[in-house]
Amino acid sequence: MEPSVALRHTPLHDEHVAAGARLVPFAGWEMPVQYAGVAAEHEAVRERAGVFDVSHMGQIGTSGSESLTFLQRLVSNDVERLAPGGAQYSCLCADDGGILDDLFSYLLEDGSYLTVSNAANHGSDLERFREIAADFEVMVKDLAPEHAMLAVQGPAARQAVASLLAAGGELPARMHTARLRLGDADALVCGTGYTGEDGVEILIANEHAPALWRALLAAGVEPCGLGARDTLRLEVCFHLHGSDMGLDRNPIEAGLGWCCKEETGFAGSEQIAAARAAGTEEKLVAFAIEGRGIPRGGNPVLVGGEPAGTVTSGTFSPTLGIGIGMGYLRSSASEPGTRIEIDVRGKVREAEVRPKPLYDPKH
Amino acid sequence: MAAEDSYPEELRYHPEHDWARIEGETATFGITWYAQDSLGEIVFYDPPEVGSTVSKDEPYTEVESVKAVSDVIAPLSGEVVEVNAAAGTDPELINNDPYGEGWLAKVKLSDPAEVDSLLDVAAYRELLAD
Numbered sequence: 106m107e108p109s110v111a112l113r114h115t116p117l118h119d120e121h122v123a124a125g126a127r128l129v130p131f132a133g134w135e136m137p138v139q140y141a142g143v144a145a146e147h148e149a150v151r152e153r154a155g156v157f158d159v160s161h162m163g164q165i166g167t168s169g170s171e172s173l174t175f176l177q178r179l180v181s182n183d184v185e186r187l188a189p190g191g192a193q194y195s196c197l198c199a200d201d202g203g204i205l206d207d208l209f210s211y212l213l214e215d216g217s218y219l220t221v222s223n224a225a226n227h228g229s230d231l232e233r234f235r236e237i238a239a240d241f242e243v244m245v246k247d248l249a250p251e252h253a254m255l256a257v258q259g260p261a262a263r264q265a266v267a268s269l270l271a272a273g274g275e276l277p278a279r280m281h282t283a284r285l286r287l288g289d290a291d292a293l294v295c296g297t298g299y300t301g302e303d304g305v306e307i308l309i310a311n312e313h314a315p316a317l318w319r320a321l322l323a324a325g326v327e328p329c330g331l332g333a334r335d336t337l338r339l340e341v342c343f344h345l346h347g348s349d350m351g352l353d354r355n356p357i358e359a360g361l362g363w364c365c366k367e368e369t370g371f372a373g374s375e376q377i378a379a380a381r382a383a384g385t386e387e388k389l390v391a392f393a394i395e396g397r398g399i400p401r402g403g404n405p406v407l408v409g410g411e412p413a414g415t416v417t418s419g420t421f422s423p424t425l426g427i428g429i430g431m432g433y434l435r436s437s438a439s440e441p442g443t444r445i446e447i448d449v450r451g452k453v454r455e456a457e458v459r460p461k462p463l464y465d466p467k468h
Numbered sequence: 469m470a471a472e473d474s475y476p477e478e479l480r481y482h483p484e485h486d487w488a489r490i491e492g493e494t495a496t497f498g499i500t501w502y503a504q505d506s507l508g509e510i511v512f513y514d515p516p517e518v519g520s521t522v523s524k525d526e527p528y529t530e531v532e533s534v535k536a537v538s539d540v541i542a543p544l545s546g547e548v549v550e551v552n553a554a555a556g557t558d559p560e561l562i563n564n565d566p567y568g569e570g571w572l573a574k575v576k577l578s579d580p581a582e583v584d585s586l587l588d589v590a591a592y593r594e595l596l597a598d
Contacts, residue, residue, distance in 0.1 A: 144511075421512070
């Protein structure tokens with residue numbers, strides 16, 4: 106048994122209970138894993154619109170004259186390329202290149218930055234921000250206690266959110282952000298998400314979150330839990346920190362070299378440059394099981410009957426109707442089309458390395 | 469899914485959330501409403517082989533939902549004489565009708581006296597309430 110600690114509630118906890126959610130512990134929070142059911146919620150996001158309470162995620166504010174050089178030192182992407190109102194994905198790396206977290210940073214109109222962290226890593230991310238901040242003229246602020254966060258995702262998501270905008274407001278494009286009036290409240294609306302669908306993520310003061318939640322449901326958006334969030338992200342091969350990468354993996358083997366710009370000299374960049382030049386022994390691949398069987402994290406991966414890697418994330422894909430997953434595989438077996446086997450609890454299942462994403466919503 | 473919880477009076481229950489319908493020397497096995505509700509939408513059920521032996525308190529098959537895989541525990545010992553192939557191809561039957569069309573296996577009992585160790589509906593409901 107885990108030691109008994111009080112789980113934290115988001116400002117939407119009462120709404121979840123009212124909507125019939127099944128609540129589970131997640132990273133110290135009590136969060137909805139499902140309402141109507143994972144498959145139904147998954148379909149709602151792929152075909153219509155769903156809303157997720159992601160208020161457990163953290164937000165870190167960075168302001169001050171050296172914000173840009175500070176973040177350039179801290180995160181893996183080239184922060185200089187981030188324009189006001191823009192969004193950027195990056196890794197937060199340890200000095201040895203291991204991945205502490207993956208982050209979305211937004212450059213706000215006032216020149217400050219807002220960075221969204223994973224719930225489980227928020228505390229350690231803050232420590233890392235403050236450690237590096239000692240060398241810069243910056244203020245690092247934990248903004249998580251003030252914010253609720255809702256992700257509205259799906260082909261009809263923008264239309265539903267737009268219906269709540271004050272006159273003259275316009276939603277930000279994909280990978281952009283805007284401060285807008287939503288109903289009676291100020292909100293930071295970001296054209297980002299974790300499902301592969303179009304949609305927005307909304308940061309709003311805690312006290313305004315329940316009214317926004319109810320307005321979204323009234324506009325026809327369906328409540329969705331962490332269960333569907335996981336199946337949706339895995340179909341489009343978005344990484345889950347703690348499963349698909351962590352401190353023991355560098356971004357190159359995790360397939361995140363695209364968001365690492367070593368020339369900026371960020372912490373860990375030398376080790377990552379070396380890994381990029383030399384290649385890595387293993388790579389994170391996506392795969393699908395063609396027959397029956399559902400892979401799960403920890404399942405061994407075999408090539409020709411010999412151990413070749415481990416599954417890091419696995420699930421049943423509601424869209425494709427088959428078992429899918431990601432896992433680390435020795436690099437020589439990482440090309441799409443490679444025949445592999447997954448040892449699913451003692452039953453060896455035929456599978457194939459597939460190109461990422463496993464499902465492309467745009468098609 | 470069967471929306472309302474239900475636990476038929478005529479069944480006997482195993483604490484691992486399995487039921488047995490005793491018919492003379494054979495019994496039909498399945499999982500309870502609570503088990504299917506906890507798992508969520510079941511997407512995979514691999515029936516055991518007809519002729520295979522199952523042992524009380526030991527796993528004899530597995531059911532898998534989008535979220536998780538779960539061993540199914542044999543409430544009684546015996547030999548599998550029939551399996552529900554329909555639930556293999558259409559596993560949501562287990563959610564929709566866990567005590568009817570969603571049954572899993574029929575077993576010829578090797579030790580019918582084992583039935584005495586199973587819970588009646590009152591005792592199973594009490595276990596769920598804890």
